Amino acid sequence: MSRVTQRRRVARLSADGAVSERGDTLAGEEPLEVRVNGSSFSVTMRTPGHDFDLAVGFLHGEGVVTSWSDVAQIDYRSGIGADGQRDYNVVDVTLADGVAPPDPGLERHVYTSSSCGICGTASIESVRRSGAHDLGADETAYPLASLLDLPERLRVEQAVFDRTGGVHAAGLFLPGEDGLELACLREDVGRHNAVDKVVGWALRERGMPLRGGVLQVSGRASFELVQKAVLAGIPVLSAVSAPSSLAVDLAQESGLTLIGFNRGSSLNVYCGHERVEPATSTPATTPEPAGDGPEQPRD
Template identity: 65%
Template sequence: MRLTKRWRVQRMTASGLVHERADELAGEEPLEVRIHGTPFTITMRTPGNDVDLVAGFLVSEGVVRAERDIATISHRGGIGATGERDYNVVDVRLAAGVDLPDTSLQRHVYTSSSCGVCGTASIEAVHKVSAFDVAGDGATVRLDHLLALPERLRAQQAVFGRTGGVHAAALFVPVGGPTAQSEPRLACVREDVGRHNAVDKVVGWALRDGLLPLRGAVLQVSGRASFELVQKAAMAGVPVLSAVSAPSALAVELAEELGLTVVAFNRGETLNAYTHTYRLQAAPTPPGL
């Protein structure tokens, strides 16, 4: 189980010039999620922060909403007959009183690293209802602070810097209250070959730290704003989703319905605001101007 893997490559030019060198590739391995020992799904992910990944996935699926809903979560369920631990298996034991997930919503076979909802068995399961009131979150964020987030995220993308092959998600939380004018604090960064996995790892970290719902927080992602990322943000109570690339039409429609602010094409100088723009505030004019 490796975060990255080195591979010999031949770097070529149009003239046929070849230079052999070592390249570093992002790791990608299957992770089986079990609930009370029963397989629930298999996802392709970059190894690392697996417990956070599974915890965040269960938030996204509506199985849990607080740290207390999980009794145990570990790789112990992957111990085989030989006594060796399989780090590609995570077993979850839900706390007493927490309902097991509806098996009719169980994910078929596996979830790929590029799609977090394409394995969902029932189309009705895609449109989940958050336990948290995102629409009622009165958070505001200054535009100059928001525009600075992609670069702050990029500076923390260690695996991307080595491989160029992973997505990233970062959680920025308000300092001094949800409507404060202070620059938000970077609370957590996670990387993965799957953009939805990176978000699940961030949400799972927040769940295990007892931070849900994430009132006043901004979720910054390194790629596009898809339907599934809007859904994951809403399920964690995040009021603002910021993406470097484009949003999808379905993502914008869902965000509008849920009361979540979506900005995209956030490249540091300008951004496009698509929904609930009342949360975005202009930077104050410097004194003397």
């Protein structure tokens, strides 16, 4: 099976004219074909590892499965590949009795790249899916300080990123005795894959909805990540970068709290601000700067 990381030789050139050769560690990237009941459903590019969770999390986002009990069996395709080794790039998912097979219209007609989770979707109508969980009923509130801590708490656990600098991360934080606790972290070259691996783990270990949970991601908040959070019943999605306009629209419609630019000392709440408890205000010690109008946001 391909490794999560691989070594390559690289030439390093500096502005002072120095040239050296050294080894570099790269994030692995391999195709993964997901089959349902023996039929090919999708091919995605991913970092090998936690493939079963990735497959089930992906199928959950596609509306094929809603719980772990919907899966009767999951395994790598039996047989030997062209190189004489077992093929670990094909995952077979057999649905339980009574679980309807996926609509042929959901089948991906082209492979999904590591940067796009909805590429190849057969129709516009099949892109947006309705969530079964009422996020509005989750009234969990979070102190601002605990939310501001999440990106750094995620970062210190990113072992593959430390070695490669080339993967995204998604972390599921759930309420515990000491506040929000990291329940699952996954890394992948694809941000949507990292989230699917987390969702697949949660489906297997805890079930849905993930009440009181916060999904912290290392990049931007796209429409597809908001949708995956909504479908999993996660009330808060926090990103270190920007959301898209459609992501904000979907979050607002779904009752999800969407946070962007969460970078240690401040964050932007695009919708669902009632779940965030602001810090205690302190009197200003410096005068407001003079100008013709309000200062433009730095984000």
